[in-house]
Amino acid sequence: MIAKEIERAGIPVAAITPISLLSRQTGASRVVAGVKVPNPCGDPELPSESDRALRKELIICALEALQTDVKTPTIFTPKIVYTRG
Amino acid sequence: MKLEMATFPVKNVRFAGRTFYNQTNLDIDKNEITTLVLKDKNIVAADLEVVFPGEEARLAFVRDVVEPRVKVSEPGCIFPGILGAVETVGHGRTHRLAGIAVVSSVQYNSSITTGTVADSRALIDMWGPAAEVCPYSSLINVVLIIKLADGLSELEAHASIQQAHFRVARRLAESTVQLETEDLETFELGDVDPSLPRVVYNICFHVDPWSPLSRVLLYGFPVREGLPLLIHPNEFLDGAVTVDARQGGVSVWQTWMWMNQPMILRLLREHGKRLNFLGVILQRTSFYTEIDKEATAAFASQVAKLLGAEGAIITGIPFIGNTFFGVMLTLKAYEKKGIKTVLLTPEASGGGAGGAPLVFCTPEATAIVSTGDLQRSIDLPKPNKVIGCDRGQLMSETPGEIPLDPWDEIKSKGYSAVEGAVDTWGGTQFTVKEY
Amino acid sequence: MGRARVMHFLNQFFAEIGGEEKADAPLDSVKGPVGPGKRLGSLLGDSAQIVLTVFCGDNYFASHRVEVLQEIAKIGREEEITVFIAGPAFLAGRYGFACTEIAHALNHSLNLPCLTAMHPENAGVVGYREYKDPRVFLLPTSERTHGMEDALKRMAQFVYKLSFGGVIGSASEEGYLSRGIRLTEKTDKTGAERAVDMLLAKLSNQPFMTEIPVTTEEVTPIAPPLREMEGACLALVTTSGVVARGNPDQFKAVSNAKWAKYSVSGLKDMRDGKWDVIHGGYDTVYMSSNPNYGVPLDMIRQFEAKEAQEEGRFARLYPYFYSATGVGGVSSVIKRIGVEMAQDIKSEGIAGVLLVST
Numbered sequence: 001m002i003a004k005e006i007e008r009a010g011i012p013v014a015a016i017t018p019i020s021l022l023s024r025q026t027g028a029s030r031v032v033a034g035v036k037v038p039n040p041c042g043d044p045e046l047p048s049e050s051d052r053a054l055r056k057e058l059i060i061c062a063l064e065a066l067q068t069d070v071k072t073p074t075i076f077t078p079k080i081v082y083t084r085g
Numbered sequence: 086m087k088l089e090m091a092t093f094p095v096k097n098v099r100f101a102g103r104t105f106y107n108q109t110n111l112d113i114d115k116n117e118i119t120t121l122v123l124k125d126k127n128i129v130a131a132d133l134e135v136v137f138p139g140e141e142a143r144l145a146f147v148r149d150v151v152e153p154r155v156k157v158s159e160p161g162c163i164f165p166g167i168l169g170a171v172e173t174v175g176h177g178r179t180h181r182l183a184g185i186a187v188v189s190s191v192q193y194n195s196s197i198t199t200g201t202v203a204d205s206r207a208l209i210d211m212w213g214p215a216a217e218v219c220p221y222s223s224l225i226n227v228v229l230i231i232k233l234a235d236g237l238s239e240l241e242a243h244a245s246i247q248q249a250h251f252r253v254a255r256r257l258a259e260s261t262v263q264l265e266t267e268d269l270e271t272f273e274l275g276d277v278d279p280s281l282p283r284v285v286y287n288i289c290f291h292v293d294p295w296s297p298l299s300r301v302l303l304y305g306f307p308v309r310e311g312l313p314l315l316i317h318p319n320e321f322l323d324g325a326v327t328v329d330a331r332q333g334g335v336s337v338w339q340t341w342m343w344m345n346q347p348m349i350l351r352l353l354r355e356h357g358k359r360l361n362f363l364g365v366i367l368q369r370t371s372f373y374t375e376i377d378k379e380a381t382a383a384f385a386s387q388v389a390k391l392l393g394a395e396g397a398i399i400t401g402i403p404f405i406g407n408t409f410f411g412v413m414l415t416l417k418a419y420e421k422k423g424i425k426t427v428l429l430t431p432e433a434s435g436g437g438a439g440g441a442p443l444v445f446c447t448p449e450a451t452a453i454v455s456t457g458d459l460q461r462s463i464d465l466p467k468p469n470k471v472i473g474c475d476r477g478q479l480m481s482e483t484p485g486e487i488p489l490d491p492w493d494e495i496k497s498k499g500y501s502a503v504e505g506a507v508d509t510w511g512g513t514q515f516t517v518k519e520y
Numbered sequence: 521m522g523r524a525r526v527m528h529f530l531n532q533f534f535a536e537i538g539g540e541e542k543a544d545a546p547l548d549s550v551k552g553p554v555g556p557g558k559r560l561g562s563l564l565g566d567s568a569q570i571v572l573t574v575f576c577g578d579n580y581f582a583s584h585r586v587e588v589l590q591e592i593a594k595i596g597r598e599e600e601i602t603v604f605i606a607g608p609a610f611l612a613g614r615y616g617f618a619c620t621e622i623a624h625a626l627n628h629s630l631n632l633p634c635l636t637a638m639h640p641e642n643a644g645v646v647g648y649r650e651y652k653d654p655r656v657f658l659l660p661t662s663e664r665t666h667g668m669e670d671a672l673k674r675m676a677q678f679v680y681k682l683s684f685g686g687v688i689g690s691a692s693e694e695g696y697l698s699r700g701i702r703l704t705e706k707t708d709k710t711g712a713e714r715a716v717d718m719l720l721a722k723l724s725n726q727p728f729m730t731e732i733p734v735t736t737e738e739v740t741p742i743a744p745p746l747r748e749m750e751g752a753c754l755a756l757v758t759t760s761g762v763v764a765r766g767n768p769d770q771f772k773a774v775s776n777a778k779w780a781k782y783s784v785s786g787l788k789d790m791r792d793g794k795w796d797v798i799h800g801g802y803d804t805v806y807m808s809s810n811p812n813y814g815v816p817l818d819m820i821r822q823f824e825a826k827e828a829q830e831e832g833r834f835a836r837l838y839p840y841f842y843s844a845t846g847v848g849g850v851s852s853v854i855k856r857i858g859v860e861m862a863q864d865i866k867s868e869g870i871a872g873v874l875l876v877s878t
Contacts, residue, residue, distance in 0.1 A: 002759065002844065003875050005858030008741040009866045013757075013873045016816075019375050019410055028875070029742045037373035037407055037878045038200075039806045039813040040760070055812065055819040059874070063823065063834070066746045066754075066872045073740060084377060199773075199797055200804030282723045293803040336774075336800075351712040359720055373802070396723045398715050404774075406801045407878070427719040429711055432732055434702035442702055446734050452718050455731040456711045457704040460775065483800065486773055501774065511711025516731055518690035520654065520701040 003028035014062035016040055020075050029073045030065040032058060035082045043082040054080045087273040088319040089178040091157075093261045094268070095185040098135045098225050106260035111185065113227065118253055122231065127245040130232040134472050136211050138223050143465075144209040145474035145491040147504050148189045148333040150221050150341040151250055153182040153258035156323060163258070164251045164324040166305030175272075175319025180261045185225045186341055187254045189330065190473030191246055193233035198484040202296040204239065205483045207333035207504035208491060214463045218506040220342065220513075228472050229253050239331065240297045247330035272319050274364070277357040284360045285394040285424075286318075286352055287385055289370040289401045289415055290338075291408040300337055302327045303367070313368040313385040315392070318349045321365070334482060335459075335500070335507050336404040342505060347512035348400060348429070363392045370401075370411025378411040382418035389424055396425045403431070403507045404459070406444065413447050420449040427452040429511050431459040442517070456508035457515035463503075465495040524568035524683030527596055528557045529606040529622055531615040535575035543614075545577035547588050549595060556608070556668060563676035568683050572599050578614035581621075589625040596630050603682055608637035608661045608671040609644060616644025623648075623656045633682045637661050637671050640697060649700055657688065657696040692729065750825070752871035755838035757861070759846030759877040760807055760814030761799030762790075771845045773800030779857045781840035781864070789818040799845050802878055814876050815841050838870050846877055 003013045004027025015028035018037050034040035041058055042051045061078035068074070094109050101112035115133045122131040136142045154163050158177030162169035188209065197203045209221050216222035229250060233242055292299045292308050299307030303314070304325055316325070326343045333339070349365060356362040368385040370378060389397055397419050401412035412428070419426045432442035432455050442455070471491050474480055479488035482502055489495050489502065500506055508515055532542040534555045553561040553570040561570045574592055581588055596604065604626045606619035616638040623634035624647065637659040638644055648658045659678060661671040674695065681688060691698035709717070714731075721728040746752055762782075763771055769780040776798075787793050790811035797804040797811070812818045823833050842865070844857050865873065 001854045002757065002846075002858040002861060003873075004740060005855065005862040006757075006865060006873055006875070007743040009862040010743050011862070011865055011870060011873055012743040012746050013875050015875045015877065017877045018373060019378075019407065027740045029740055033375075034876070035374070037802045038804065039810075040876050040878055041816040042810070042813045044806045044810065044813075052819060055816050056822065059816060059819050059823060062874050063749070066874075067749060069745045070742060072742075084374065197805075199808060200799065200802060202803050202805070282720065284719065295805075296803060347710060347712045348715065351710075351716055355716055360716070396719050398719055404801075425719070425722050427715050427722065429715045430732075432702070434704075441735050442732050443735075446732075448734055450734055451730060452722050452728060453730045453732040454711050454715045454718060458702065461704060483773060485767075485796075485798075487770060508711060511713075511715055514706045514708065514710050515704055516707045516711070516714070517702045517704050519692070519698040519733075520688075520690055520703060 001027060012066050014065040016058055016062055029070055030068065031073065031075045032062050032065055033075055033077045034058065045083040054082065086176045086317055086319055087271060088175050088322060090270045090272065090322060091178060091180045091266050092183045092268040092270070093180060093264065093266055094183045095225060098185065098227065104256065104260050106264065111182065111257065111260065113257065118256065121252055121256065122229070122249045125245050125249060127234050127237055127241060128231055128249060129234050132230040134228045134230065136226050136228065136472065138211055138225070140211045141469040142211045143468035143471045143491055144188055144190055144226065144228055145206070145471055145480050146190045146192050147207040147209050147473065148191050148246060149250060149328060149330050150339040150504065151187045151254040152341050152344050153185060153187060153254045154324065154344065155180050155255050155258035155262065157262055161323065163255055164327060167247065167327060168251050168255060171304045173320065174323035174325055175317050179323055180258055182258055182261065185227065186221055187250060187257065188221065188226045188228045189231065189246055189250045190228050191231045191233065193237065193242055194235055195484040197239055202239070202293050202298060203483045204242070204331035205334045205337065206480055207335070207482070208465070208502045209504050210465060210468065213466050215465050215503045218461070218463070218500065219503050220505050227257070230473050243298055243330045247327070250330060272322065272353050274317070274356055274362055277361045281359065281361040282395050283363055283393055284352065284396045284398065285363045285366055285389045285392060286348055287366045287368055287389065287397050287399045287415060289368050289399065289412045291402045292369055298329050300329045300332065308369055311369055313366050313381060313388055315388055316365045316367050318353050318362065318365055321346050321349055333504050335503060338403065338509070339505050342510070346510060348398060348510045363394055368415065370408055370415060378414050381411065382415040385415055386418035386422050386424065389419065390422050394424050398427050398429060400429045400510055403509045409444055413445055413450065417447050417449050427454065429454040429456060431456045431507050431509060432517060433460055434458040434517060454511065455517040456511060456513060457517060459507045461500045462497040463500045464497060467494045468492070523566065524603045524679065525599065525601050526564070526568050526570045526603045526605055526679065527599065527601040528553060528560070528570050528573045529619060530555055530557070530573060530575040531612065531618065532575065532577040535573070537575070543577040543579040546580055547574065547576040547591055549574040556672060560672045560676060563672055564679060567680045568603060572601070578618065581618040582614060585621065589622060592622055593626060593629045596626055596632065601630070601632065603679060604632045604634040605675065605679065606634070606636040608668065608675070609642060610661055610665060610667070611639045611642055611663050613643040616642035617647065620644040620647040624651045624653055627653045627656050635659070635675060635678055635682060637675055639663050645697060648697070652699045652701055654701065659696050746872045749834050752834045753836050753838055753869060754834050754872045754874065755865060755870045756815050756817070756820065756841040757873055757875040758814045758841060758843055761797045761804065761845040762795050762807065762811045762814045763798055763843055765794035765796050767796050767798055771798045773798050773845065776845040777853050779842060779844035779861050781842045783840050784817055785839040787817060788821050790815050799878070814878065816874070816876065820874070838868065
């Protein structure tokens with residue numbers, strides 16, 4: 001819902017979230033599929049360098065999303081691998 | 086599997102020289118109980134108090150609530166895996182004291198102070214507006230007040246509190262072991278008319294996967310990363326499912342409620358009459374990624390499918406949030422497999438201010454029962470007596486949260502501090518009407 | 521209590537002045553009932569009397585809204601009106617809009633209970649649902665005037681209840697369109713009993729009534745994409761609950777109603793600063809030891825112009841990140857937080873936002 005209001009003010013939002021369902025419901029139109037709820041921008045189970053690389057990938061994807069023209073809520077999937085479960 | 090539950094109602098409680106039950110009168114030997122509890126070196130002080138419904142008394146630092154029960158026949162014991170060996174329970178005979186509960190009120194120095202694995206504390210008011218929403222305010226509450234030693238890990242704190250709490254509850258129930266009663270109810274999933282609709286009950290809940298503690302314990306086994314399991318409803322009646330003993334409040338369940346689970350009892354009593362109750366699916370939904378939520382939804386619905394279920398009642402967690410998505414995805418998965426669902430849930434209507442009642446809703450959810458707004462604003466008046474907290478001492482619902490003064494009136498935010506006040510399983514008559 | 525004194529509002533058509541050609545007819549009033557008000561008056565019987573009818577053209581209302589509302593309120597006060605009725609408007613959109621606006625205004629200025637009636641798809645229903653005036657009621661009608669007699673009968677019955685000052689029950693019980701005001705109450709059966717009843721009804725294809733209707737989504741506003749990344753100032757926003765050490769703005773772990781912004785000026789990594797994590801909806805152990813998981817400062821710094829060897833670089837990162845704890849919130853509160861935050865972001869000249877939610 002916060003994303004929706006910022007978009008309504010004309011400022012694009014790249015919403016990094018682990019639950020894309022939520023973002024669609026609450027109004028973000030550029031959704032970046034994050035990792036996990038307690039750590040949306042990284043994976044503490046990975047070694048530190050890989051964790052940072054993952055975070056960088058998310059940001060690249062988010063910056064890309066900000067510059068993309070979308071007509072309906074769209075999910076952007078970064079090229080990352082993280083611990084499931 | 087047939088369980089005979091013998092009920093011994095309690096209307097009077099007093100402290101006396103021995104622990105003894107006679108025709109609704111329960112005597113408790115306070116010394117015997119505190120000695121029992123203090124055997125654990127991690128407990129440095131223990132006391133017992135009794136409060137009655139209607140007294141202007143408030144209980145503070147409340148953790149869990151337990152009904153006194155004891156098994157009087159083999160196999161198994163009450164709270165299997167915790168008070169005794171693991172043995173599948175739910176048959177034979179069990180005695181219970183009705184109209185009474187043991188409440189733990191515990192203070193200790195928490196070592197985890199943030200997030201969902203921190204300990205949490207609640208209030209129980211025996212009168213007033215809070216009593217109208219608290220399931221324990223109408224019971225005679227025997228309060229076990231405990232102080233733990235310093236320097237314990239959260240796991241040790243939980244273990245000590247739970248052992249003490251369950252032992253006291255069982256000890257009280259043991260006062261009925263030799264006695265007979267006519268108040269007997271038999272619970273079993275016997276053969277039924279094959280034309281009756283086949284129904285499962287799916288309980289969704291939240292636990293944190295990597296914490297050594299778990300909000301839901303099955304025979305003492307922390308569910309943590311567990312997969313959905315099919316459980317016989319009788320097992321709940323013998324205390325097979327218990328909780329994290331350090332946590333009290335609105336967003337967790339109490340052991341008492343698991344033992345008196347209103348949906349399970351209703352379905353057991355309807356079995357053979359209007360439906361064929363196949364069993365309970367216990368499903369952890371709180372995986373933190375969307376795809377993993379879809380996975381547990383598929384697993385749970387597949388168990389139901391293999392059982393030949395035609396219908397399912399689904400209930401979720403006491404708190405509508407991220408984990409509610411798992412509940413909705415589970416509902417979707419059931420419907421997709423052709424199993425018709427009813428969801429029972431509290432809603433978040435902001436005290437009538439409008440806004441979406443559910444954080445997320447899928448079009449398949451055509452049949453929903455609402456148990457009330459979980460954001461009610463109630464004012465708790467000043468009590469005459471407070472148990473578990475000294476005058477001048479404050480209580481935070483979780484360590485680090487803004488504290489409140491249990492000795493004073495508590496305005497508008499009172500609801501979130503009241504033990505068990507959110508109805509997740511349909512035990513109350515609350516609903517929501519739209520105007 | 522005496523007979524209720526009713527004021528009835530009509531548009532030019534129902535007031536029998538004319539059709540579309542009279543849509544600019546100015547506001548006027550006559551004593552007693554007019555047009556469908558006559559039939560309504562006889563249905564009301566002893567409980568209420570239409571003492572006055574006010575009417576104006578559909579277009580006149582739209583272009584003179586404020587004056588018309590003031591004038592009608594003045595008339596209502598002078599005539600000591602105790603109940604206001606407007607319509608039935610069926611599918612006439614401008615008429616329906618006028619009905620709802622006047623009802624809303626009179627309810628506030630004169631504290632009058634108000635009744636109106638129109639088809640559920642009339643545009644006037646939108647305002648009715650937004651205003652949520654507890655004493656303004658809207659009865660659903662057919663699309664066109666063939667449903668007039670039925671509408672008037674139901675309106676008369678409703679006015680009877682209103683004029684006695686009695687308690688009006690829920691929308692489904694009383695037959696009016698809901699305003700979306702949801703209130704917790706006790707009913708005769710427990711939730712578990714109701715759930716079993718509902719499931720058995722569903723399984724045998726019997727009718728049942730859900731207690732929470734599935735809500736329809738509002739259309740999402742979509743902002744245009746960022747065209748000038750190189751010159752842009754971007755900001756980080758998070759709902760993960762990361763706040764300055766000591767929680768100076770007193771965020772609550774659950775049902776938080778505040779937002780704030782905290783400085784990351786000069787910091788290259790969140791771990792170089794002092795933070796707390798206030799959130800009751802997830803296990804905060806990882807976030808507490810590494811708040812970059814919720815505020816990805818360490819890696820986003822690499823894309824700032826003076827640092828960047830990367831593509832997609834932007835000019836600078838706004839020196840604060842915005843924070844609100846997102847769990848268990850009332851949606852109207854979250855909306856307000858969103859609006860305030862958006863205003864601040866816009867006034868600070870921020871061109872794009874990375875929002876991290878848990």
